[in-house]
Amino acid sequence: MTAHSFSELHTIPFYECNVNNRISIPMLINILILASEHQNEKLGVDQLYLIDKYGIGWVVTSYSIHISQLPKKDSVVKMTTRGTSYNRYFAFREFWLHDQDGNELVKVESIWVLMNEKTRKITPIKDDVIKPYQSENVRRVPRLPRPKRIESTDKVTAKEYQVRWSDIDFNGHVNNSRYPEWMLDSLPMSFLNNHEPANIDIRFENEVKYGNRVTSSVVVDSSNNDKIETVHEIKSNDVLSASATIVWKENQVKGND
Amino acid sequence: MTAHSFSELHTIPFYECNVNNRISIPMLINILILASEHQNEKLGVDQLYLIDKYGIGWVVTSYSIHISQLPKKDSVVKMTTRGTSYNRYFAFREFWLHDQDGNELVKVESIWVLMNEKTRKITPIKDDVIKPYQSENVRRVPRLPRPKRIESTDKVTAKEYQVRWSDIDFNGHVNNSRYPEWMLDSLPMSFLNNHEPANIDIRFENEVKYGNRVTSSVVVDSSNNDKIETVHEIKSNDVLSASATIVWKENQVKGND
Incomplete structure (x- = not known):
């Protein structure tokens, strides 16, 4: 069983760009997180559900970002994300940004934990929270540089x-x-x-x-x-x-x- | 003849919102400017055209922003803009934000000038630059508070x-x-x-x-x-x-x- 992959298109407006009219790094992170939030919603395990049901939320601990080319103002990009694997405490999520010809522009690997919103302590990843992603349950998630x-x-x-x-x-x-x-x-x-x-x-x-x-x-x-x-x-x-x-x-x- | 009005839809992502999950004021301004840039493009008088042909660009001098309600995260809004009137030096542009039921959320009036990109001096508004908007040529544009x-x-x-x-x-x-x-x-x-x-x-x-x-x-x-x-x-x-x-x-x- 492969993990569910989620894709959507995004057009980059001027206010997501730096002085060189390329997407800024903060906005690159923001649009990819947006794609993952849309996947969470689609799978019925969005932010609100996690807070209401368990008082928990996903928090990112690290990104490894590989940039072939930062997309330009007004260009249309395809954002793709996948909750690839997880163990007791850590989830490994991947992101891709492609241009309209299918060329890879950006690849991001990331590690996430579930945190209790009140105590700010890490909690084990509950089965029903991770199940919808069809992520692989592994002993060790990849270690990012x-x-x-x-x-x-x-x-x-x-x-x-x-x-x-x-x-x-x-x-x-x-x-x-x-x-x-x-x-x-x-x-x-x-x-x-x-x-x-x-x-x-x-x-x-x-x-x-x-x-x-x-x-x-x-x-x-x-x-x-x-x-x-x-x-x-x-x-x-x-x-x-x-x-x-x-x-x-x-x-x-x-x-x- | 009425001035051309331009509309488009926009969905508000989390990163355009403040802590209350309402669109932030800076982002409100950004999305409205985006709509006006799209109108400029559509009418064949965008930023690049003005710079290449005349070395000039539009600069806003003032906004008067009336907010009935700031739209929420994930909501879809209709952005509308119109280059309503102009005189020798000033152009008056209006913006509206409506929800999907047609309720007015925000109304913005603004005054713009054309500035020489090198000297940063104001230049008279050229006929061929303003003509596509079908703006009304007036003796005095409205005076904003x-x-x-x-x-x-x-x-x-x-x-x-x-x-x-x-x-x-x-x-x-x-x-x-x-x-x-x-x-x-x-x-x-x-x-x-x-x-x-x-x-x-x-x-x-x-x-x-x-x-x-x-x-x-x-x-x-x-x-x-x-x-x-x-x-x-x-x-x-x-x-x-x-x-x-x-x-x-x-x-x-x-x-x-």
Whole structure:
């Protein structure tokens, strides 16, 4: 039995794009989550059902994002997702973004847990919650690449952010898509205008709340001529909230083509 | 001859919503602008055409936004827009948001100018640029309500923001939807969670660029029992970038209904 796969089309409006008229990383994450929420609804196990019945909700712990090409403003993409496998505590979900000719633009692997909405503690994955996905029950779900950590000897650049009201989800915590926004913004504009992520490994550690200040730190490693790598940490009150390693490539086409 | 009216449907995803699962004000502005861009395309006078042919682009100078009800997450809305009238320098554009039963949710009036992309100076509205809209040529376009200004005797609360890379449009300036985001964020979370704008008069004065710091100042006037009014100013280096007056009402339905 193969896991159910869910697909839908999406047209990318200008306000989901960065200065280069390509979809932004936060919006890339948002539209893929949208597809998974639509699958959850279709299978009768959406957010509201989980909260009402068990007081629980899905929380992502890490993404591994492989980008062949970021789709452009106004382009139509096919979003596909599948709850591939799970064990007692972890669910492995995959996402794909294809262009209209069937070329793969983006592939995302992700690990999810079920969290009690009140206690914020992880709970075992209940049978009736996972069954509709026809996910494979496995002993171990795939282990995603762990982001590197910043070393004390590294040359660090950092920016501070005050969490905004608009950063907050309906559940009172910072929306996951904000972490990559803070991470990217720690890099210089000239770099961001001329480079595009090819690979992002990101891990979420501790939730940040309204009123918190966060520090977005980055180390740029350009010692390898072929690829530039950046290592990111988001901390709040010296507690690690998220970490990421991003591998970059130069923009093939620059600006507003 | 009546001005061409353009309509399209839009489904509101979770990432266009605030903590109350209603569309956020920045996203409300974005989706309406999207409808107007689609009309521009349909009439053969889109952004690219204006830049390529004349090196000019439309810039909004003010909005007057009347909100009966902010649409909810997952709801389908009908967006309608019309380039109603114009004179030598100013164009008057109207927008409507309706629910699927035809009830008006939001009405927006706006004033636009054509700006030279290089010099950032206003240029007269060319005939062939405006003709496709069948707008009425008038001596005076409607005058939108001017936002109040903060007085030196007012009790002011202020927050500072560093312009982020993600705040920047493809043209290198801060996206217009960021000003209301900074304005709203200057208010306490408890207020924002329990109130909703009923009317927003906003005026854009000077463009803000990457690297600038802005101050978002607000004065809350609750002296009138029936309605709370807030007066907002966004300044960068003591220069006024945007001002607004917002009239608030209590949320009819609270939280995640």
